Amino acid sequence: MKVLTANRLxxxxxxxxxxxxxxxxxxxADIAHDKAAEDRLEAIGAAAAANNEVVDVNLIDVTAVDGLVEPVRLREKIRAAGPTIRTDIGKQASAAPARAA
Incomplete structure (x- = not known):
């Protein structure tokens, strides 16, 4: 399973x-379960980058843990949650988890 990530410009x-x-x-996030869906997300990401909406566009691996979508790599887990030294700020302080589709 993969999702498309970027940084908002x-x-x-x-x-x-x-x-x-x-x-x-x-x-x-929309989850790609096959190569065709990955290709679709990559095309969307390329267009968004060309339109100066986002930068650093990448497909990343995710998994479902207890029904929740979670990035596989540590770098992406940190990007998803926020600062590692202040858990009272960032996404981890306010985000409600979303169930995997």
């Missing part, structure tokens, strides 16, 4: 492609 926040836009919570 206007403020640098990590975002994930979801339902025709960019969500700030990885659990809301």
């Amino acid at each position: 206007s403020d640098g926040i990590a975002v994930w492609y979801a339902d025709g836009g960019w969500a700030e919570i990885v659990g809301h």
